[in-house]
Amino acid sequence: MSGMLAINGGKPVRETYLPYGKQWVDDKDIEAVTRVLRSDYLTTGPEVNKFEKLMAEYLGVKYAVAISNGTAALHAACFAAGIQHGDEVLVSPMTFAASSNSVLYCGGKPVFVDVDFQTMNIDPSKIVALITDNTKAIIAVDFTGAPCDYEKIIKIAKQNDLILIEDAAHALGANYGDRKIGNLADLTTFSFHPVKHITTGEGGLITTNDPELWRKLLLFRNHGIKRDKEQLINNHGAWYYEQHTLGYNYRITDIQCVLGTSQLSRLDGFLEMRRDIVRKYNNAFRDMPTITIPSYDDVNLSAWHLYVIRLKLDELVVGRAEIYNALLAENIGVNVHYIPVYYHPYYRKLGYKKGICPVAEQTYEELISLPLFPKMNDKDVEDVIGAVNKVVDHYRK
Numbered sequence: 001m002s003g004m005l006a007i008n009g010g011k012p013v014r015e016t017y018l019p020y021g022k023q024w025v026d027d028k029d030i031e032a033v034t035r036v037l038r039s040d041y042l043t044t045g046p047e048v049n050k051f052e053k054l055m056a057e058y059l060g061v062k063y064a065v066a067i068s069n070g071t072a073a074l075h076a077a078c079f080a081a082g083i084q085h086g087d088e089v090l091v092s093p094m095t096f097a098a099s100s101n102s103v104l105y106c107g108g109k110p111v112f113v114d115v116d117f118q119t120m121n122i123d124p125s126k127i128v129a130l131i132t133d134n135t136k137a138i139i140a141v142d143f144t145g146a147p148c149d150y151e152k153i154i155k156i157a158k159q160n161d162l163i164l165i166e167d168a169a170h171a172l173g174a175n176y177g178d179r180k181i182g183n184l185a186d187l188t189t190f191s192f193h194p195v196k197h198i199t200t201g202e203g204g205l206i207t208t209n210d211p212e213l214w215r216k217l218l219l220f221r222n223h224g225i226k227r228d229k230e231q232l233i234n235n236h237g238a239w240y241y242e243q244h245t246l247g248y249n250y251r252i253t254d255i256q257c258v259l260g261t262s263q264l265s266r267l268d269g270f271l272e273m274r275r276d277i278v279r280k281y282n283n284a285f286r287d288m289p290t291i292t293i294p295s296y297d298d299v300n301l302s303a304w305h306l307y308v309i310r311l312k313l314d315e316l317v318v319g320r321a322e323i324y325n326a327l328l329a330e331n332i333g334v335n336v337h338y339i340p341v342y343y344h345p346y347y348r349k350l351g352y353k354k355g356i357c358p359v360a361e362q363t364y365e366e367l368i369s370l371p372l373f374p375k376m377n378d379k380d381v382e383d384v385i386g387a388v389n390k391v392v393d394h395y396r397k
């Protein structure tokens with residue numbers, strides 16, 4: 001583990017760069033996609049329905065709507081929830097900007113709720129104080145794949161008549177008790193970006209058990225256009241359709257969905273590989289005086305999209321930036337999830353100020369995400385462990 005740090009001119013722990021996340025597309029996936037490329041439908045054909053049906057079955061939920069990406073899924077969820085100008089939506093700042101951008105798309109106002117120090121998920125004890133007459137919904141984000149405290153959050157949502165949207169972009173395959181994430185909230189969204197659990201290139205999904213919300217999602221995905229004769233205001237003939245709301249072209253292709261279906265068949269294996277790597281990391285890092293390993297729960301099983309360590313800055317002679325740069329020089333693809341959303345200049349311009357979520361802000365200074373994806377081999381995992389030991393030992397007080 002010893003030796004000069006690569007950032008100081010030493011030999012890096014590994015020769016090639018190890019990214020923090022990566023897809024795993026195999027020959028079966030490629031065959032499935034080429035079969036669709038030779039078929040009649042490239043988009044809005046049988047593969048979309050098939051993927052939706054399989055996803056709904058896997059998640060144990062009534063309806064699943066596949067959509068162009070995870071951000072569109074959040075936008076559609078906010079639309080279906082009826083978010084509009086003047087509405088406030090409670091959301092975690094410890095997330096990708098898309099979670100709260102979706103509120104802005106609908107003209108609503110994101111209200112940031114601080115996170116719990118342990119889990120880095122939205123802190124239920126801080127929600128009620130922020131509810132006003134204008135509050136319409138909560139967007140809970142399962143940070144790193146670990147489910148939020150839904151027992152408390154669902155209770156608060158019910159008592160205050162709020163719609164619960166769950167951004168489960170990190171949590172495909174996670175469990176809440178004996179239920180899969182995807183059927184707890186009124187609306188749950190997923191992403192199939194290549195770093196997520198399964199990929200369709202770009203892609204997303206919204207799940208719900210409510211037929212009314214489901215119909216709104218379908219409408220929103222396709223320009224707000226209705227074709228069902230029973231629902232039309234006029235009828236000029238067999239060709240006739242009507243636009244009833246301002247929707248978008250957020251459709252996903254058959255090419256993408258067949259890839260999703262093929263990937264879904266390997267999801268449980270992917271999850272097992274992620275959990276296996278996490279066990280190795282936890283065992284290697286648990287007793288280190290300089291870092292805190294992520295919290296985990298044996299009942300509500302995380303899907304482990306990310307492995308985020310927290311630096312004990314009191315035990316180190318440098319800050320997060322130096323550790324980050326040193327790990328990068330060792331060819332370890334580190335990352336930081338997340339910059340509190342309201343730090344971004346766009347949100348600053350909207351009037352959000354530093355200080356509104358002190359736990360998220362303090363936590364942000366300490367976070368580093370380490371590589372975690374199913375295709376990592378034993379050597380990759382050992383390299384990450386070796387590099388972390390090498391770097392934090394060097395900078396230890």
Ligand SMILES: *Cc1c(COP(=O)(O)O)cnc(C)c1O
Nearest residue numbers: 069070071096098169191192193
């Ligand atoms: C990836 C991600 C999104 C957005 O998904 P895209 O498919 O990239 O649009 C939204 N929220 C979170 C928490 C994410 O990680």
